[in-house]
Amino acid sequence: EAGVVQSPRYKIIEKKQPVAFWCNPISGHNTLYWYLQNLGQGPELLIRYENEEAVDDSQLPKDRFSAERLKGVDSTLKIQPAELGDSAVYLCASSSGATEAQYFGPGTRLLVL
């Protein structure tokens, strides 16, 4: 069974440009998470979906970040416009439900110049 898939793996953009990340969770996992991981730190939750509903987006900087999971499977995270401080690894994870084990994708490493 395939794990969590993310693309692209790497992205280099200039500041003020838009960028989008894509995630495909493990088949059958209804819960999907987007995390941000800065170098030398643990993952920090940006948003959590239960099926297509965003149930926790309190840590998502809504002025420039947006996310969607229209059909309750794949998800897209967008930043517009990107800032230098957005350089980080963006991790997607999925689980079969609340307080179940979360499995991470390989992440997208973003560098904003």
Added chain:
Amino acid sequence: GENVEQHPSTLSVQEGDSAVIKCTYSDSASNYFPWYKQELGKRPQLIIDIRSNVGEKKDQRIAVTLNKTAKHFSLHITETQPEDSAVYFCAASNWNNDMRFGAGTRLTVKP
């Protein structure tokens, strides 16, 4: 919200020795405690987890203990090997699936 503290931030052991990483949490409602191993440039991988109704869990060379009263939990790795070298993260999650991660421990196992 939940706050998870992890110690030490770096740990160096000789191959064959044991390694212990400790975490404390603040939310008494937390009931799920996973541990992740992350090698450089790779995804965090779940290595073991424990729920609040269990005090200890073991999987080969890895064990986790939980003290709900003191609100701390620990990862124990015995007979360490060079391939155990990585960054280890603890996390705590409550019934609302609000999971918080520790800052990580960089473990180095010297041959």
